[in-house]
Amino acid sequence: MVPVLSNRLKACCQFVRPGDRVADVGCDHGYLGIYLLLSGVARSVIAADVNTGPLDSARRNGEKYAVADRMTFCLSDGVSSLPRDFDCLVCAGMGADSMISILSAAPWLQDSRYHFILQCQSKTPALRRYLTDQGYSIRRETLARDGKFFYPVMDIVYAPGTVLSEAECYLSPGLLDSGSDLLIPYASRILDGLRKTAAGLSSVGGPVYEDKLRLIAELESMVNLPQGRKEEDCT
Ligand SMILES: C[S@@+](CC[C@H](N)C(=O)[O-])C[C@H]1O[C@@H](n2cnc3c(N)ncnc32)[C@H](O)[C@@H]1O
Numbered sequence: 001m002v003p004v005l006s007n008r009l010k011a012c013c014q015f016v017r018p019g020d021r022v023a024d025v026g027c028d029h030g031y032l033g034i035y036l037l038l039s040g041v042a043r044s045v046i047a048a049d050v051n052t053g054p055l056d057s058a059r060r061n062g063e064k065y066a067v068a069d070r071m072t073f074c075l076s077d078g079v080s081s082l083p084r085d086f087d088c089l090v091c092a093g094m095g096a097d098s099m100i101s102i103l104s105a106a107p108w109l110q111d112s113r114y115h116f117i118l119q120c121q122s123k124t125p126a127l128r129r130y131l132t133d134q135g136y137s138i139r140r141e142t143l144a145r146d147g148k149f150f151y152p153v154m155d156i157v158y159a160p161g162t163v164l165s166e167a168e169c170y171l172s173p174g175l176l177d178s179g180s181d182l183l184i185p186y187a188s189r190i191l192d193g194l195r196k197t198a199a200g201l202s203s204v205g206g207p208v209y210e211d212k213l214r215l216i217a218e219l220e221s222m223v224n225l226p227q228g229r230k231e232e233d234c235t
Pocket residue numbers: 009025026027028029048049050051054076077078079091092093094098102
């Protein structure tokens with residue numbers, strides 16, 4: 001018996017390499033790590049959470065699925081109390097601000113021996129900007145959809161040198177190359193949001209408005225969407 005994962009968490013699992021020692025930071029229920037162990041992908045799992053309630057739930061679930069002996073349960077704010085002997089750090093279901101503060105507190109993560117699977121719930125462009133500014137490079141990216149929500153999932157390594165334009169922080173080269181069927185509906189949703197913001201600025205005009213229009217035009221050209229196409233047309 002394997003726990004049923006959301007499409008979002010399944011997409012995170014796709015980027016785990018066979019044999020990885022996985023650290024799941026913000027593990028909550030622990031299902032991602034349990035799934036990776038039961039499916040034979042992960043060698044071991046550190047399930048970490050800043051709160052005792054979720055960590056206890058992960059421990060109970062690890063026992064229920066008979067994989068607790070291959071899991072380490074770690075009460076930790078970000079990676080502060082984490083053992084460092086892992087290969088892959090997964091951080092899913094948190095906002096960009098939390099992820100940025102977790103990564104910023106641990107410069108030792110800036111090491112090419114690790115790879116990072118990040119699924120951020122909000123302000124993903126700001127996370128992409130932060131990552132590339134800090135020398136992390138987005139190796140691959142994909143999209144998942146659960147109900148009406150889209151979730152970009154990134155596989156990151158520390159490899160300084162990548163620079164992303166503002167538009168690429170919204171639609172990264174990794175996403176454009178992902179081959180995901182969700183790319184067009186996701187891009188359309190992003191564009192709808194930006195068009196609404198631009199419409200709100202149109203009466204004032206000025207450089208912020210002009211920048212927004214430029215960003216919209218660049219994103220439209222990146223995914224070959226005709227101007228004004230609505231998200232509903234693409235789903
Ligand atoms: C919304 S849940 C996501 C759970 C799971 N990763 C998922 O994607 O389904 C966020 C979890 O992250 C934990 N969390 C929040 N901030 C954290 C931090 N700084 N360090 C570790 N865990 C954190 C919360 O306690 C919570 O269990």
